[in-house]
Amino acid sequence: MFLCFNHSVLACLAWLSLATATNLYATHYSGTVSTLSLDRDNNGSYLLSLASSLETCGSMPSWLTFDSTSRILYCSDETGDASIDGSVTSLAAGQDGTLTDITTATAPGGGVDSVIYNGDDGARYLAIAHYTGSAVSTFRLPLDSNSETLQVFHYNLSQPGQEPQQDAPHPHQVFLDPSGSFILAPDLGADLVRVYAINNTTGELDSHCSDLTFPAGSGPRHGLFWENSHPILTSQLKTRKQDDVFLYTVNELDGHLKAFTVSYTPDGCLSFKEIQSFVPYPEGQLPEGATLSEIRQAGDYLYVSIRTDHGFPPNDSIATLDRSSNGTVAFRDLTSSYGTVPRTLVINKAGDLVAVGDQASSNVAIVARDPASGELGEEVASLKIGDPGQVGTAQGLSSVVWDE
Numbered sequence: 508m509f510l511c512f513n514h515s516v517l518a519c520l521a522w523l524s525l526a527t528a529t530n531l532y533a534t535h536y537s538g539t540v541s542t543l544s545l546d547r548d549n550n551g552s553y554l555l556s557l558a559s560s561l562e563t564c565g566s567m568p569s570w571l572t573f574d575s576t577s578r579i580l581y582c583s584d585e586t587g588d589a590s591i592d593g594s595v596t597s598l599a600a601g602q603d604g605t606l607t608d609i610t611t612a613t614a615p616g617g618g619v620d621s622v623i624y625n626g627d628d629g630a631r632y633l634a635i636a637h638y639t640g641s642a643v644s645t646f647r648l649p650l651d652s653n654s655e656t657l658q659v660f661h662y663n664l665s666q667p668g669q670e671p672q673q674d675a676p677h678p679h680q681v682f683l684d685p686s687g688s689f690i691l692a693p694d695l696g697a698d699l700v701r702v703y704a705i706n707n708t709t710g711e712l713d714s715h716c717s718d719l720t721f722p723a724g725s726g727p728r729h730g731l732f733w734e735n736s737h738p739i740l741t742s743q744l745k746t747r748k749q750d751d752v753f754l755y756t757v758n759e760l761d762g763h764l765k766a767f768t769v770s771y772t773p774d775g776c777l778s779f780k781e782i783q784s785f786v787p788y789p790e791g792q793l794p795e796g797a798t799l800s801e802i803r804q805a806g807d808y809l810y811v812s813i814r815t816d817h818g819f820p821p822n823d824s825i826a827t828l829d830r831s832s833n834g835t836v837a838f839r840d841l842t843s844s845y846g847t848v849p850r851t852l853v854i855n856k857a858g859d860l861v862a863v864g865d866q867a868s869s870n871v872a873i874v875a876r877d878p879a880s881g882e883l884g885e886e887v888a889s890l891k892i893g894d895p896g897q898v899g900t901a902q903g904l905s906s907v908v909w910d911e
Contacts, residue, residue: 529855530558530604530910531862532580533871534568535893536902540582542604543871543890543907545860555873555888561606564596567901571908572621572633573600579609579649580908581623581633585901587616588639589661589675595621595635597650604910612654615640615661620680623648625687626710632657634690634703634712636678643678643692643701645712658711660701668698669724670760679727679759684769685734685752689716689777695726695759702777716776719754719767726760729802732769735832753834754779757799757811762786764799764811766834783835787811787826797823805854808881809836812849812863815898819843825852825863825874827883842883845872848898856911860887864907869895871907 531543541560547553565584572581580598587593593616597609617639624632631648645657662676677696684691690712692701700719703712721727733753752769766783786793793799797816802809809828818824823844828836844852846865853862858878862871870891875884896903 530600531871531907532571532573532600532604532606532910533864533892533907534564534571534582534905535869536567536569536585536896536905537893538562538564538566538568539893540564540568540571540580540598540606541892542600542606543892544604545873545888553873553888555871555890557890557892558604559606561598561608563598563606563608565594565611567905569618569901569905570620571906572623573908573910574623575911577649578602580606581621581650583614583618583621583635585617585619585638585905589616589641591616593618593637593640595633595646595650600910610650610652610654612646612650614646614656615642615644615659617641622681622683622690624683624690624705624710625707626705627707630710632710634681636681636692638677638679641676641678641696643681643703643712645710647710660712660714662694662697664697668696670726672696672726672760673698673724680729682731684777685732686771691719691730691754693727693730693756695728698723698725698727700727700730700756704775717778719779721758721765722761724760725758725763727756727765728759728799730754730756731802731804733804733830733834735834755802755804755809755836757787757802759798759800762788762793762797762799764802764828764836766836768834782833785838787828787836787838788813788816789838789841794818800849801851803852803854805858805876806878806881810852810854810861810883812844812852813841814848814850814866821847822868823847823849823865825849825861825883827881829881839881842874843886845874845886845889846870848896848903850904851906853907853909855909862907862909864904866903866905867896867898869893869903871904
């Protein structure tokens, strides 16, 4: 342990500043993955700076998933569609945040989100949602130069949906249930959340479970699970009470947040019962052109990023929602996203800071958060990365993640 009383005051202050330094990683649609350093001085002031930037992850890096155990970043490239190959790249992250390319594997095009999941005997896998590729793919980890997809689920629509974005299936996210036994994929093109059961022996996904369907034109984009109390054990899946687990989704196209109770059925699948649907915005009405983007949870609160509402001109908004014990949520307030088109937001483990990835203004805004009240405060640091993007295009900042 560093003992300050054995050293000079300046040395102690320098160590205290270093001890509070934290790294984040961010992608920009121009083709870069960057390391950001968040430092806090002895006065409590924050400084966010660009530590390094690497040209990697194809021509359109869109999403980062960080494996803190192996210190490997997995980066999805949004280039391509169903007929054109995309890629997924793995990068080693040093303790100081230095990034080094490991390998790049061919994947379906349009990768926009990924999640790591576990199998038997320590095996690990990566699932990826492909927006323009209309697919969900999986890989065995770690990736190497010979890595190929373990599975690819390609999807088609029998007829286009009612919104322009529904010309084809568009999976936009993949995320795990609390037991680690299922992966869900919101598909805003097909108006459903796809449900996959994980085969722990092979790492393969099984699509035999019924999908969660939404009304036409809903466009579910992102979601998360929330468990009321104790962790789920796989062996207890058939005995859990229905009201222990909840699912929350945000819809890009109709602007609704939906809440569902979740039950684990004897046939090894999931069933859902909708308990709430509302627009998480003042007076229940989004401004014209505004859309819901990301949803996150911390403590007893949910947070939803809202794009192009100009709630804090010229900046957009983050909605804070209070959650009750029965699983329903209530709108509390709006705070600034401190930039335009907040595509992503991520909360650190301590729950006292939120990193907002503002796509069009191409900045990462660090916002204070009160872990007790859930209240979002002022911006404490911000950094512009690369060129701004035009609203409505795949330009600008695309993702940010904490090194935790």
